Amino acid sequence: MSVRDDKDSLERTPLYDLHVSLGGKMVPFAGYDMPVQYPAGVLKEHLHTRTSAGLFDVSHMGQIRVLPKSGKVEDAARALERLVPQDIVAIAPGRQRYAQFTNEAGGILDDLMVANFGDHLFLVVNAACKAEDEAHLRANLSDTCIIDSLADRALIALQGPKAESALAKLCAAAPTMKFMDAGAHEVAGIKCLVSRSGYTGEDGFEISVPAADAERLAKMLLENPDVMPVGLGARDSLRLEAGLCLYGHDIDTETTPVEAALEWSVQKSRRTGGARAGGCPGAEKILAHFDHGASRRRVGLRAEGRAPVREGALLFADSEGGEAIGKVTSGGFGPSLNAPVAMGYVPTALSAFGTKLFAEVRGQRLPLTVAAMPFVKNTYKR
Amino acid sequence: MTTTLYTSDHEWLAIDGDVATVGITDYAQSQLGDVVFVELPKVGRTLKKAEAAAVVESVKAASDVYAPISGEVLETNDALAAEPALVNSDAQSKAWFFKMKIADKSELGGLMDEAAYKAHTA
Numbered sequence: 001m002s003v004r005d006d007k008d009s010l011e012r013t014p015l016y017d018l019h020v021s022l023g024g025k026m027v028p029f030a031g032y033d034m035p036v037q038y039p040a041g042v043l044k045e046h047l048h049t050r051t052s053a054g055l056f057d058v059s060h061m062g063q064i065r066v067l068p069k070s071g072k073v074e075d076a077a078r079a080l081e082r083l084v085p086q087d088i089v090a091i092a093p094g095r096q097r098y099a100q101f102t103n104e105a106g107g108i109l110d111d112l113m114v115a116n117f118g119d120h121l122f123l124v125v126n127a128a129c130k131a132e133d134e135a136h137l138r139a140n141l142s143d144t145c146i147i148d149s150l151a152d153r154a155l156i157a158l159q160g161p162k163a164e165s166a167l168a169k170l171c172a173a174a175p176t177m178k179f180m181d182a183g184a185h186e187v188a189g190i191k192c193l194v195s196r197s198g199y200t201g202e203d204g205f206e207i208s209v210p211a212a213d214a215e216r217l218a219k220m221l222l223e224n225p226d227v228m229p230v231g232l233g234a235r236d237s238l239r240l241e242a243g244l245c246l247y248g249h250d251i252d253t254e255t256t257p258v259e260a261a262l263e264w265s266v267q268k269s270r271r272t273g274g275a276r277a278g279g280c281p282g283a284e285k286i287l288a289h290f291d292h293g294a295s296r297r298r299v300g301l302r303a304e305g306r307a308p309v310r311e312g313a314l315l316f317a318d319s320e321g322g323e324a325i326g327k328v329t330s331g332g333f334g335p336s337l338n339a340p341v342a343m344g345y346v347p348t349a350l351s352a353f354g355t356k357l358f359a360e361v362r363g364q365r366l367p368l369t370v371a372a373m374p375f376v377k378n379t380y381k382r
Numbered sequence: 383m384t385t386t387l388y389t390s391d392h393e394w395l396a397i398d399g400d401v402a403t404v405g406i407t408d409y410a411q412s413q414l415g416d417v418v419f420v421e422l423p424k425v426g427r428t429l430k431k432a433e434a435a436a437v438v439e440s441v442k443a444a445s446d447v448y449a450p451i452s453g454e455v456l457e458t459n460d461a462l463a464a465e466p467a468l469v470n471s472d473a474q475s476k477a478w479f480f481k482m483k484i485a486d487k488s489e490l491g492g493l494m495d496e497a498a499y500k501a502h503t504a
Contacts, residue, residue, distance in 0.1 A: 042441040043416035233415070233442050306419050306463075308439050333418040333441045340419075362421070362437065 013059035014154040014211040015218055022229050030127035032060040035231040042233035046335040049200055049238055050376070053160035054230035055221055058199075062130025063150040063208055066121040066141065076121045079141045080114065085257060085280045087267035091116040096182040096195050098265050100257055101136060106285030107253035108260065109136065111245065115182035115195060122182070122193060124155070124206070126247045154214030159204030159238075161379060162226040167194075167205055170220060174205065179380040188220050199235065201242025201378040240341055241334045243300055243373025249311060250298060250329045250343055256282070258289035259345070261298045266290070296326065297351040300373035301359070303340040303366060308333045309359040315344055316358045319365050325350060328359060334375060341375050342368070386474075387490060388499035389450045394474055397490065401456065405478040406438060406447055406469065409503045415440045417469040422458040422480055429453060429482060431489055436479050438469060450493065453485040 010033040019026065024035030035057070037045060048054055068076035077088040086099040096115040100108045110129035115122040125133045130149075137147045158167055167174040170188040177183075182195035193208035209217050221227050236246070245251045251260045269275045272287050280286075303309055310331045314324040331342030342359070350357065353372050358365035384398045392410035396403040411417065421437040429435050429449035436447040458480045462468060468477040484490070494502060 036442070037415060041416050043418075046441070237441050306466075307421065308419060308444065310444060333439070335416075335418075335441060 011060075013057055014214040015057045015059060015156075018215050018218055019057065019229075024229070024231060027232075029232055030060055032127065034060060035229070037231040037233045038229050040228060042231070042237065043335050045228060045230040045234035046237050048228045049160045049202060049230055049234060050336050051161065053158060053162040053166050053204075053224075053227045054200070054234065055218060055227050056157040056159065056230050056235055057154070057218070058157050058206070059154040059214065060127035061155055062123075062125040062127065062133060063153050063155060064123040064125060064130075064134060064137065065148040065150060066123060066137065067146040067148060068120065069144055069146065071119065073116060073119055073121065076141075076145050077116070079144045080121060081270070081276060081279060083136065083140055083280060084114075085266045085270050085283065085286055086114070087269045087276070088114060088121070089276070090267065090269065093118045094181055094183045096180045096197060100251070100262070100265070101133060102257070102280050102282045102286065103253055104281050105253070106256040106282030106289070108247070108251045108255055108257065109133070109253060111247050111251060113195070113197065115193075117183065117193070128248060150208070152211050153208050154211050156207045156209060156214065156218055156221070157198050157200075157204060158207065158221060158227070159198045159200040159202045159230075161203060163202070163204040164381070166221060166224045166227050167207075169224065170217075177205075177381075179203070179382050188217055190217055192217075196381065199242075199244055200238035201244070201374050201376055202238075203379050203381045234335075237332055237335055240330055240332060240343070241336055241374065241376040242378060243343065243375060245298075246330055255298070255345075256286050256289050256294060258286060259294045259296055259298065263290070293348060295348055296345045297348045298329070298343060299346055299351050300371045300375060301328065301331070301342040301344060301357070301368045302371040302375070303342070303359075303368050305366060306340065307361060307366060308340040309342045309361055309366060309368065313342075313344075313359045313361055315346060315368070316360065316365060317350060319358055319367075324360075325357075336376050343373065346370070386496060387450075387493035388496065388502075389448070389493060390502060391448050391450075392503075393447060393450045395450050395493065396478075397484070400484045400487075401481055402451060402453070402484050403478045403481045404435075404447075404450060406473055407499070407503075408473045411470050411473040414438060414445060414469075415442065417466045420462040420466050420469065420479070422462065423455045425455050425458060427455045429455060447479060449482070451482070451484060451486070451489040453482040455480050455482050457481040
């Protein structure tokens with residue numbers, strides 16, 4: 001069985017005791033002791049999220065406020081645009097957008113969500129990167145902004161077709177929100193920051209709540225029979241079916257947003273010919289990839305058999321011989337599809353939907369087909 | 383009369399004469415979680431003790447199943463291809479993986495009985 005990290009060195013989220021009381025199987029993840037699954041198991045937790053609602057503890061993620069010293073949120077937005085290729089200025093108050101911190105080589109330091117809260121920006125970043133992200137923001141934005149890391153807040157994701165009705169019982173504003181809306185709302189009388197977004201491909205919400213109130217709120221949500229606690233195992237299979245990238249696996253410092261097939265996340269204003277083209281680290285490389293194409297691309301992969309093709313599996317153009325042409329960066333079994341799903345990088349010439357490829361699994365080459373993502377249709381409330 | 387023996391890697395063997403039926407224990411399936419795929423050895427393959435003989439995959443991860451003893455694979459359980467979840471629901475009976483001819487009965491000496499295995503997983 002797997003070797004465990006030293007449990008003593010692991011941090012706990014404000015919901016740790018709740019996870020243990022619910023029978024969560026705790027494992028080390030990004031320095032935290034987190035539930036990988038509950039007694040229901042990954043399969044049921046995954047399917048319940050797709051048909052009803054799942055509650056996820058994502059408190060390990062970083063929550064950072066970027067406050068403009070001028071008091072004008074546009075100044076914070078302009079400052080943040082120095083670090084990301086996205087149009088941050090255009091994010092309207094009460095709206096949120098997906099972004100990436102880039103490095104000088106055009107690679108991705110982390111991916112994040114950016115919300116405009118009217119007088120400041122609110123960022124949610126990955127757990128494993130949050131210390132570096134905060135230092136990166138301080139080093140580059142301190143001239144015009146105050147960087148405020150919110151360590152005393154939990155983050156609860158409520159995802160699935162019944163997330164809206166479940167949250168509506170505690171938060172009257174929930175049904176009025178659209179996909180990627182974000183704002184301060186009271187949930188069960190607790191002052192929270194709520195966004196209509198998530199990491200499952202389903203409609204849903206992420207709720208930033210003061211640490212002291214987190215367990216009370218989670219328990220209130222779990223009292224609803226539609227809501228089931230869901231661990232990191234199903235979080236991963238849900239995001240994989242949704243075609244969403246996992247930082248450190250599908251995207252990293254070696255992949256540009258174009259190679260990662262994240263062009264949709266870079267607005268025209270920041271591309272060649274746009275009002276604020278370039279201007280972030282690695283912009284030359286990223287814009288060159290936009291203008292002239294990149295030599296490789298992240299694609300979705302479907303297998304013909306039932307054998308999961310997992311991260312690290314080498315990809316080949318032919319059933320035998322030849323050099324590897326790419327690698328699987330995420331892969332596993334998709335419970336909603338009842339079939340294996342994967343994503344990986346292949347030469348752009350082999351990235352068209354329908355292209356037949358092979359993955360080497362235990363010495364055998366299994367046939368795969370390049371497929372459109374998301375693998376499961378998303379149900380965002382636009 | 384069959385005797386059931388166990389390995390420290392959580393396989394079980396039901397011994398009937400010179401044939402052993404092999405599977406993974408209920409404890410092993412509970413640790414793996416929902417099984418979605420099982421890869422079985424080819425009939426006729428000669429397994430050496432401790433070599434990877436089969437693969438059992440959950441949503442999250444793939445795990446090897448080792449040959450608990452040496453011998454030739456006589457039969458595999460086709461039901462697992464159609465219904466891998468049998469490993470979760472009936473690990474120590476219907477979800478047997480393969481039957482093998484026992485090449486060397488002395489290898490059975492190193493295996494655990496039920497009481498010893500219970501103590502091992504306690």
